[in-house]
Amino acid sequence: MNDDGGKQRGSFVEPEIYYAGLAAAFVTAGALITDGGGRVLLVKPNYRDHWLFPGGTADDNESPEAACAREIKEELGLDLPLGPLLLVDWRPARAERPRPTVSFIFDAGILENPDRIRLQEDELDDHAFFEPGKAATLLGHVGDRLPAALRAREAGGLVYMSPS
16 A cells, blocks of 8 residues: 555556557548538448448548548548538447547538539549438448438537447
8 A cells, every 4th residue: 555545556657558558449530511402422432332421531640620621632622621520420340440430520511513523533433412311321331420410510519429
């Protein structure tokens, strides 16, 4: 016991060792973009069997909002201002993904002129605007993010999702 009645403290741990032992997660960032009729923009990557929100994985030490803006520019050729954060979603690791994922969805507004889109053909096969119900289905296992993000946009709030 030490002087304050607590347990003995362990020896000092080097910061590199301490931080190496902490939990780590992959970070992704996507954008909710709609057209004037309320349809949702999705992209179809050539490396997945389902559609996705425009966006992608953050690079090392890149903020989610910077990753989202960069990916929109790379994937769609658009330089869109990002609005508020709508959704944060934590998903556990899976067999093919050894770490949990923390995903951020930002409001990138209404795209008045979809003709501005210049698709990055190295990674994407297609893009399209879909009615929200159809878009949620096309998003596959992350389709529940869409109605939550739309509700957050409407209410001016933020949603946290977790499969707990």
